[in-house]
Amino acid sequence: MHITVYGDTLCAQVTATAMAQTGHQVLWCLVEPESREQLAKGRPLFREQGLDLLFADQLESGRLTMDFWEGNPQGLTDAVFLALQPGQHGLAAELTKSLASSTSTGCGVIVNQTTGPVGSAELLRDIAKQIDPRAFLVALPDLIQEGNAFQTFTRPDSILLGCEDGEGEALVRELLRPFNRRKDVIQVMSLREAEFAKLAISGILATRISYMNDMASLSESLGVDIDVVRVAMGADPRIGEAYLYPGCGFGGPGLSSNVLALVDALNERAAEPGLLERVLRTNERQKEVLFRKFWQFHQGSVAGKKVALWGVAFKPGTHRVDNAPALKVIEALWAQGVKVTAHDPRALADLGQWAQGRGELTLCDDPYEAAEGADALMLITEWKPYWSPDWQRLKRVMREPLILDGRNIYEPAFVREQGLVYRGIGR
Structure with a gap:
């Protein structure tokens, strides 16, 4: 089938990649100028384990192509996926209106994956049907888990399908058939029920x-x-x-x-x-719990001290720092005059962009470099490379061997046996 995916989200990239991998001809249309600039600089929109290579493979195969939406439908298509950013309801309505009113293009089904208030899909459905009573729209809420997005899309435990048209359901079931083989995980319900x-x-x-x-x-x-x-x-x-x-x-x-x-x-x-x-x-x-433990350990005398952060992405497997606990920790440390260094396998570029104009932050490519001379090491994101560190090396390079384990991944007794001070969450 010919499929078009609109949106600058991780959901859009995963959907486009998965559909192309299963043999469809897919066009991924980006809508934000920032995306155009990022791609022009050679930077991918999303860097996820496993997704990067699969996405590149589909581009190379020719089954997946990319373009930028200029306000008009992108040609004949059997299905359109709307995977826009939360809050882009106006754009979703504009796209739906454009798709339904086009006489030169076909649109088998509009699949809304955009997260919005309950009732958003009904509004889009009404827009489409007012223009073309034959149009039909389904809701396929985005249930992917960042850090493991492609796997959770292609091997899902559950698929919520909001559908009020038998023909639309049949077409979406066919699109999702390669991901629904172990057992039928598609749960059909109304548009509103799927969103809620x-x-x-x-x-x-x-x-x-x-x-x-x-x-x-x-x-x-x-x-x-x-x-x-x-x-x-x-x-x-x-x-x-x-x-x-x-x-x-x-x-x-x-x-x-x-x-x-x-x-x-x-x-x-x-x-x-x-x-x-x-x-x-x-x-x-809770995002400030590690800062409070650091403050208590040093009895409030923290100005001029240095803290190393291991892991700043909001979860392992992703480069994104949106609303990440690390951001609030950094702000609390800055407010008390604490020097901050950070290491993360993927998220340093995003963290650096966030920190611009906010405060001084040293980004390190090596985790032990970040810990050099530190008065505390805060483990915030539990990336696998952090699970078994060289404790004796940490003890040598840190000024104060205080380990603040924000994810309880270490064994307290073992860490203490290595001559370091351990503080976890509820331990």
Whole structure:
């Protein structure tokens, strides 16, 4: 089939790559001038493990091509995917109107992957049908997980399909057939239900994370190791193991924006603040937990000291720092006159752009270089290369061998046996 994908998102790149890999002829249309500039400089929009090579392979094969949207439909197509940035509802409406009103182009189905308020897909559907009653639109909420985006798209545990047209459902099922072979994971529902289900999933995941962070804080005052408690909780089949890891908060453009969308909807319809508002407050507070431990260890005398950060991306496997806990930590350290160095396998360029004009930040290509002369090492993002460091080397190069483990990936007793000071989350 001929497929067009609109958008400058990771979801758009993954969708375009996956569809091309399974034999379709795909055109990926970018809409933002910033994307044009970035590609002109030779920088990819997204750098994800596994995705980079697959994307390049599809471009080389000719099944995937790229272009920039100039305001008109891009030619005959069997399906159009709208994978725009959250908040680009006006652009989504403009694209839908343009696609439905074109007489020279065909559009088998419009697939809306753009995250927006509940009811957004219905608005797009109404726009399309007012122009062409034969047009049909489905909602396919973006459920990919950054850091492992291609895998979660092509081997999904669940696919939410908002659909009110049998023909549209059949075509989308055919497009998704290569990713739906182990068992049928497509759940068909209304447009509105699909959008709300996606947001509700994000809400409960965020709630589990913040709940565990509250329990970690309490466990420290009770002399209890939260990791032991976590394993006991996860063994209960009513609870399960997922998203029970306490840490220094969650970030990223997806989970945070989804929870905010739910909070906005609750505030519009409920007189009292909801649970999710408290979840977000807990998360923002948790982003500074490592700074508070650093402050307490040095009894507030931190001006002029140096802190090394290992991991600044909002999660492993991605270069993005959107709403990352590391940003709030850095701002807190800057406010107290602390020197900051940072290492990350992928996110240093994005961090450097964020830091411009904000404060002084030393970016290091080697993690041990970042730790040189540091009064504390903060582990913020649990990249695999950080899991088994050379403890004796760290002890030699650091001025104060204080390890602040924001993801509880180290064994406290072992670290202490190496002659370093260990502080974790709830341990």
